[in-house]
Amino acid sequence: MRTCYSVLVYLCICVFSVTAEAQQLGVKLPLHSGSVRFAVIGDSGTGNKEQYEVAQELDRYRQAVKFDFVIMLGDNIYGGHSASDFKRKFEEPYKALLEAGVKFYASLGNHDDPNIERLYKPFNMNGQRYYTFKRGNVQFYALDSTYMDTQQLTWLEQNLRSSNALWKICYFHHPLYNDGKMHGPDLDLRNQLTPLLKSYGVNVVFSGHEHAYERIKPQNGIYYFIQGDSGKLERHDFHRRDEMQTSFDRDRTFMLVEIDGDNLYFQTVARSGETVDAGVLTRQSGPARAAAGR
Amino acid sequence: MPVCLAQKPATAGTPDAALVSDFEAKVKQYLDFRQQQVGPPQKPTNNPGDIVAKQHERGNKLRVARAGAKQGEIFTPQIAAYFRRQIAASLAGAHGKEIRSSLAHAEPVKMELQINQSYPSNQPLQSTPPTLLLNLPNLPDGLEYRLLDRELVLRDTEGNVVVDYVPNALPESMK
Numbered sequence: 001m002r003t004c005y006s007v008l009v010y011l012c013i014c015v016f017s018v019t020a021e022a023q024q025l026g027v028k029l030p031l032h033s034g035s036v037r038f039a040v041i042g043d044s045g046t047g048n049k050e051q052y053e054v055a056q057e058l059d060r061y062r063q064a065v066k067f068d069f070v071i072m073l074g075d076n077i078y079g080g081h082s083a084s085d086f087k088r089k090f091e092e093p094y095k096a097l098l099e100a101g102v103k104f105y106a107s108l109g110n111h112d113d114p115n116i117e118r119l120y121k122p123f124n125m126n127g128q129r130y131y132t133f134k135r136g137n138v139q140f141y142a143l144d145s146t147y148m149d150t151q152q153l154t155w156l157e158q159n160l161r162s163s164n165a166l167w168k169i170c171y172f173h174h175p176l177y178n179d180g181k182m183h184g185p186d187l188d189l190r191n192q193l194t195p196l197l198k199s200y201g202v203n204v205v206f207s208g209h210e211h212a213y214e215r216i217k218p219q220n221g222i223y224y225f226i227q228g229d230s231g232k233l234e235r236h237d238f239h240r241r242d243e244m245q246t247s248f249d250r251d252r253t254f255m256l257v258e259i260d261g262d263n264l265y266f267q268t269v270a271r272s273g274e275t276v277d278a279g280v281l282t283r284q285s286g287p288a289r290a291a292a293g294r
Numbered sequence: 295m296p297v298c299l300a301q302k303p304a305t306a307g308t309p310d311a312a313l314v315s316d317f318e319a320k321v322k323q324y325l326d327f328r329q330q331q332v333g334p335p336q337k338p339t340n341n342p343g344d345i346v347a348k349q350h351e352r353g354n355k356l357r358v359a360r361a362g363a364k365q366g367e368i369f370t371p372q373i374a375a376y377f378r379r380q381i382a383a384s385l386a387g388a389h390g391k392e393i394r395s396s397l398a399h400a401e402p403v404k405m406e407l408q409i410n411q412s413y414p415s416n417q418p419l420q421s422t423p424p425t426l427l428l429n430l431p432n433l434p435d436g437l438e439y440r441l442l443d444r445e446l447v448l449r450d451t452e453g454n455v456v457v458d459y460v461p462n463a464l465p466e467s468m469k
Contacts, residue, residue, distance in 0.1 A: 081415040083343030110401060113415040115349060115451050121340045147440075148424035150432055174421060188396035188423040191389055 022064040027256075028267045028278040029065060035260035036136040037065055040171075041230035042073030042208030043109065047089040051231040054252045054271045055093040059100075061269060065256055068102055070094075071140065073208030073227060074109025074173030076123065081113045086120065098122065105133060107142040109173035109208060114144065132159050138259050139165035143172035145189055145207075153192060160200035167259055167283060170197065171206040175226045177219055179244045180210035180237045197222055203284055204264065212237040212249035213268055215277060219243065221284050227268070230254050248276040313376040314431050320368045321448075324457060325434060328450065331359045335436070335452055346415075352453040357410045360455075365409055368448060368458040377430065377446060377460045384429045385465065396423040397441075397468060404443050412454045413440070413447075444468060 022031060029037070039058060044051055058070075077089050091098065106123035107130075108114050118125040125131055129144040130152050141159065144152060160168060175183075176190040197205065198220050208228035216224035229252050237249040251270040258265040268277040305311060332352040339345060369377065385393055400421045405414075420441045430439060433448075437457070440447045446463035447456055
């Protein structure tokens with residue numbers, strides 16, 4: 001009985017301290033018990049001061065949000081790919097997160113060397129250019145958008161079809177929709193991927209490449225985020241178009257995501273700690289999803 | 295499969311099918327040779343220095359073993375002409391506009407190409423439009439196509455070596 005009481009007190013203290021810390025930081029996620037929580041970074045691997053500052057802020061939020069993995073949207077290592085480059089552009093900036101046991105799941109960008117990075121264990125790619133993993137009721141698909149060949153499209157179709165996950169999330173470097181001046185959307189990639197994403201119920205797509213943050217209005221019922229500014233930044237990057245929901249191009253950012261049941265909560269945080277976007281998205285399904293796409 | 299094929303693959307028994315078979319045979323021959331020279335693929339490790347060192351070692355072994363290799367050994371003039379036709383047909387097809395748009399955004403990389411050279415890891419990779427890839431013969435694991443400006447490179451991914459390339463694979467208008 002005494003042990004039970006002690007455990008209860010300990011748990012209450014833990015919950016209270018997490019909540020207090022989260023409130024202090026301005027965390028907008030509900031932090032529900034048993035939810036899937038992760039962070040998102042894109043175009044991060046510069047090794048510059050700003051990448052380190054984003055990483056520091058990310059670690060502050062980790063302590064409050066308790067996410068245990070990060071998805072990487074490509075351009076994980078810019079420039080050279082020597083051991084010292086990996087140290088300066090990944091291991092050092094994210095040292096606190098790595099030491100806390102946070103796992104990183106990388107996808108490949110056009111500045112990444114696929115044949116080095118896919119073999120680098122801390123990127124959890126298991127030797128593959130593209131792969132899938134599941135957390136709770138969420139299936140993640142990390143794709144290689146620089147080289148979307150027939151084998152990858154076939155693999156994606158098979159793996160989307162066979163998954164019974166409640167949520168399906170694809171992430172890859174080149175955005176299918178994007179209002180940035182620097183790159184813009186990849187229209188041929190959009191042509192090839194959209195039928196698969198629609199047919200097999202993909203809910204959310206995260207991409208990088210454009211060095212800014214943008215949330216797109218649902219397209220074909222699918223939610224799209226562009227988060228390509230965790231290291232690089234292109235200021236004043238956007239054309240304001242109808243498909244844009246919101247955007248931010250004044251500082252580097254990262255995202256925090258929490259999925260609980262049919263809800264996906266997100267919060268985008270700038271290097272300064274300012275929250276630049278936040279909200280909740282409801283899982284699309286059946287006819288409602290088709291309606292959302294109109 | 296809901297993937298938009300821009301063009302049908304070569305029909306069996308046609309001259310194009312024979313060219314594709316010839317290409318596939320040459321690719322298999324290369325991979326058998328590569329297997330003899332450098333052994334099985336690398337395994338994941340925590341040490342990026344090891345990965346880079348082994349990749350260099352494999353690349354160097356291949357360069358020595360293929361010291362006399364020349365452009366056109368795999369992409370013979372006939373096979374190269376087939377690839378150019380396939381690419382031109384993709385660009386002229388229903389998705390040509392989107393392919394051109396993607397190529398324009400692909401951050402073209404300009405460098406002088408040589409057989410057996412390694413692709414510098416500090417250079418970005420020019421993305422290859424998927425519809426274009428769908429119209430080219432499939433490659434086995436360990437080899438890939440890469441566009442470099444207007445050239446189409448056959449690259450050994452294990453040793454990071456340029457195996458062969460099709461000069462002027464993209465039409466002049468794409469320059």
